[in-house]
Amino acid sequence: MQAATELTARKFTAGAELSTTVEVWTSQVKSVLQACAHISNHLDFSRKTHAHDDVKIGVQLRNRDGSAVQASVLGSYFH
Numbered sequence: 001m002q003a004a005t006e007l008t009a010r011k012f013t014a015g016a017e018l019s020t021t022v023e024v025w026t027s028q029v030k031s032v033l034q035a036c037a038h039i040s041n042h043l044d045f046s047r048k049t050h051a052h053d054d055v056k057i058g059v060q061l062r063n064r065d066g067s068a069v070q071a072s073v074l075g076s077y078f079h
């Protein structure tokens with residue numbers, strides 16, 4: 001913006017154009033930052049939800065003696 005102000009003060013038309021470019025750029029950067037924050041919040045929510053799901057599944061997948069079911073045994077359920 002300093003360059004735009006200086007160019008405008010010296011009667012260069014490029015000063016106004018540069019000012020417009022800075023305003024548009026700033027607006028777009030803010031939009032990208034908001035989108036990143038939204039994605040980050042969603043990922044945090046998803047991570048917490050899936051961690052809860054993992055615990056629930058881990059509790060449900062137990063052998064009769066209470067030991068954890070091995071991954072190789074889980075594979076037999078899908079064949």
